[in-house]
Amino acid sequence: MNSPNFDLICEIEPPTRPDLRHVRHQIGVLAPVAHSFLIPDNHIGRATVSSIAVAHEVAAMGGRSIACLNSRDRNRLGFQRDMLTAAAYGVREFLFVYGDKPTVGDRSGELTVRAMIDEARTAGESPAFAGLPPFRVGVAAGLRRLPNWKRTADFVFAQVSFSVDALLRWRESVALDVPVYAGVMVLASPTMARTLAASIPDIEIPADLVERVERDRQAGVDAACEQIERLRDSGAFDGVHLVPVARYREMALRLEGRG
Template sequence: MTDRRFELICEIEPPTRPDLTRVRHQIGVLSPIADSFLIPDNHIGRATVSSVAVAHEVQAMGARSVACLNSRDRNLLGFRRDLLTAAAYGVERFLFVHGDKPAAGGRTSELTVRAMIEEARSAAADPAFAGCGPFQAGVTSGLRPVPRWKEAADFVLVQVSYSLDSLLRRRDRVSLNVPVHAGVMVPASAGMARDLAARIPDIDIPESLVVDVERDRDAGVAAACEQILARRDSGAFDGVHLVPVSRYRQVAALLEREL
């Protein structure tokens, strides 16, 4: 990690209906603690309002945005359309991902995250984007050996983990010259925690935490806040990617006292 300022990127829940009221509420509640807001794209395989449009709304409220775009739901022409729309809205920071398995149907094309990075980079020399700032491209990683093409990204968001020791061991094995943000998710319920442990390799959710959350939902909020502070104090990361889910009010209230 360099001497860059520690950045807290808060992920918000995107709307599945044409109503941005809840988005605006999340931004308002989390703004005192968040440096940037990440807007997912067709979250968990469900259709949502465009992440680029929501990113524009975030910026209209005076906050910084990161628009997530997945390769699953678009071909190259569709991706170029999204970049043009983003340029028109002044949205310049992206997270490019493969995309979760869709609820129904399959992938629409052969577009890859690597191709998205290359296309975003080539926009700088494209007359169609003249006068627009360069796009910033982020990627995700499990902090296993990182493919060389991912080193071309501007920042990396690391998989959620509940074990700082395990995360630090993996961090020591990976050399990256761009900001690295560790993932922290609030376990909103015991069922959610068990589901995450079953679906995500190396997430390292201790059973004691699952039991605590089963007894008291606020235990998950407290645990997530402790994880954020521990990652900051470790000096090994440039920031945290926080997924507060439905507990964003409680997280904001607690972190505002701690940060």
């Protein structure tokens, strides 16, 4: 399934404690099927180890990474610090997002994703970054009209959807000359389905999938594999952004088994 023309970008669960063993285990398990790894930033509104530090860990294990940075938790100076840190660690690829609602406190409110893109683009003009290659930056897109400023990104991550047809309709409506990756998530439980429906208003989770997952905990893994295959066979996307949640072992085994 890991076709050279269809990338599988696997999302890693970042640690909420100063311990990278679980990260290393995820990387090791998923490495045979993953083209690269996406490292979330302060995942679901909780403080986590820096995505830049985890991206550096991925590189140390021989993998390729995309570090996610959210605008919610940063002011301009903090973002400039992150760019310097990333350059020092050799981290060159980023996904810029707004960020999940924090569980404690408020967002800083100073930065936007658009401003982060502008800062990253102009970083090469600073003497501090002289001689370094430019950063590659991507954005996340809902399944609706894409704003013009997001079209300046180097790649686009389409919102997670449990509907291949919805993803294909959106892709047909958007003309882009950069890589576009469809979002695929493993539904692990009915409780997870209710949480997603409450936190992401425009996501639709098929009732029959929820029922199947309730009867069989592997049903979500099967559905995600089928969705990846359909998206690959459609030729509409350059790959998928897979969110395996706690089912990363099962997903790795299933994807390897499907070749």
